[in-house]
Amino acid sequence: MALLTQAPKGTQDVLPRDSYKWQYVEGLAMEIARLYGFQEMRVPTFEHTELFNRSVGDTTDVVQKEMYTFLDKGNRSITLRPEGTAGMARAAVQNGLLNEALPLKVSYLVSCFRYEKPQAGRLREFHQFGAEVYGSDSPACDAEVIAMVGEIFDTLGVRDLRLELNSIGCPECRARYHKALKEYFAAHMDELCDTCRERLEKNPMRILDCKSPVCHKIAKDAPKVLDYICEGCSAHFEGVKARLDALGMPYVVNPTIVRGLDYYTKTVFEFVTDQIGAQGTVCGGGRYDGLLAEIGGPKLPGIGFAMGIERLLKVMDACGAEFPEQPACAIYIGSIGEAASVKAFALVNELREEGFWAECDTMGRGVKAQMKYADKLGCRLSCILGDNELESGRANVKNMRTGETHEVAFDDLIDFVYDAQVAVLTESIRETEINP
Ligand code: HAM
Numbered sequence: 072m073a074l075l076t077q078a079p080k081g082t083q084d085v086l087p088r089d090s091y092k093w094q095y096v097e098g099l100a101m102e103i104a105r106l107y108g109f110q111e112m113r114v115p116t117f118e119h120t121e122l123f124n125r126s127v128g129d130t131t132d133v134v135q136k137e138m139y140t141f142l143d144k145g146n147r148s149i150t151l152r153p154e155g156t157a158g159m160a161r162a163a164v165q166n167g168l169l170n171e172a173l174p175l176k177v178s179y180l181v182s183c184f185r186y187e188k189p190q191a192g193r194l195r196e197f198h199q200f201g202a203e204v205y206g207s208d209s210p211a212c213d214a215e216v217i218a219m220v221g222e223i224f225d226t227l228g229v230r231d232l233r234l235e236l237n238s239i240g241c242p243e244c245r246a247r248y249h250k251a252l253k254e255y256f257a258a259h260m261d262e263l264c265d266t267c268r269e270r271l272e273k274n275p276m277r278i279l280d281c282k283s284p285v286c287h288k289i290a291k292d293a294p295k296v297l298d299y300i301c302e303g304c305s306a307h308f309e310g311v312k313a314r315l316d317a318l319g320m321p322y323v324v325n326p327t328i329v330r331g332l333d334y335y336t337k338t339v340f341e342f343v344t345d346q347i348g349a350q351g352t353v354c355g356g357g358r359y360d361g362l363l364a365e366i367g368g369p370k371l372p373g374i375g376f377a378m379g380i381e382r383l384l385k386v387m388d389a390c391g392a393e394f395p396e397q398p399a400c401a402i403y404i405g406s407i408g409e410a411a412s413v414k415a416f417a418l419v420n421e422l423r424e425e426g427f428w429a430e431c432d433t434m435g436r437g438v439k440a441q442m443k444y445a446d447k448l449g450c451r452l453s454c455i456l457g458d459n460e461l462e463s464g465r466a467n468v469k470n471m472r473t474g475e476t477h478e479v480a481f482d483d484l485i486d487f488v489y490d491a492q493v494a495v496l497t498e499s500i501r502e503t504e505i506n507p
Pocket of ligand 1 (some may be wrong): 356
């Protein structure tokens, strides 16, 4: 029976007391992306398995070990998306979006599914905010995307994130690099895990992100891709760096970043923190100039990124980033007796129509229990309606924080609640001015 009240391993609930943080972070990221010209796209949670095999790559850990794949009742192989890029690319091709004005810029909020070993910051269902640009191969586009990520983190108050940058070149550079890797790893053949031994022939670069400790150790001294990239890719990388320099955006070149997904070409990047333990990559992305053609679309370049919302919230907590105050109930209108309860119900409705969070009793509680509930909700104001109030058309409205009371006519209640809200806002602005 315990199973019924226990969520599956590696999943997390977002509780009412925390959901405002999610809404804040997601809303702000989407809003900044809008200023950079991105529009939201929503795609299905599951796709044909083949899409991920082709795009993410069938020798990656994600495809080989981590996908939630099943046969549906029509005997089709279906996979819950392990990431957002493949589905976005599929949707852009299928819906003819790439025949319209380019570059096409899309943003998204998606849940992703990977059967990984759960640990702090690593879940089996997690959430990403991401964005993709299709149609531009200019280094300006890479720098623009990276700058946007930087601005999102800055606006959210995330500090001490390191931008790590690398270039993994084009298919020609890759062929040279693969040759060098094969020679290097062949000398360690006996020590590699079974999966990596298979990878050695097909895709030796994937050995570099194997999670087995032995392979990981061997990979540390492997040849670095930056030493094998061609002149064109090198110039492209210089172009990206020059634009980040022009923005004064700090970065470090980390020649060991290859990313765990096969579709990348040229620029790859990660935003990394040391503040949340081993899973410190909060955002990852890069260019993928062959992906759209690989899945049957036009021969157009692309670039994008995704940040993990769970990791982002973790790093915000760790570095003391501020969240806006949790919204509070503006007024609780308590009541004694049926007639007063009906009046309270009507007044609350009017207040809600004016955009205020207002509450009244729906539990048939006594007045003491009603006030206890109002207190627990953290209501800013409260009043109690009884026969006298109904007769006079006025109520004593109490400020729950200061204890002050004011007699207010029912007709003036909306104005009174409005003034009280303004006073709270002014107070909090003054406080942030004194203690910024
Ligand atoms: P990724 O590096 O696999 O890239 O994931 C992006 C981010 O998702 C990570 O940096 C991390 O914050 C979060 N993440 C990944 N796996 C987990 C997990 N098991 N638990 C919690 N968070 C996780 C991609 O997914 C690419 N599609 C990014 C991209 C977009 N590249 C180009 N466009």
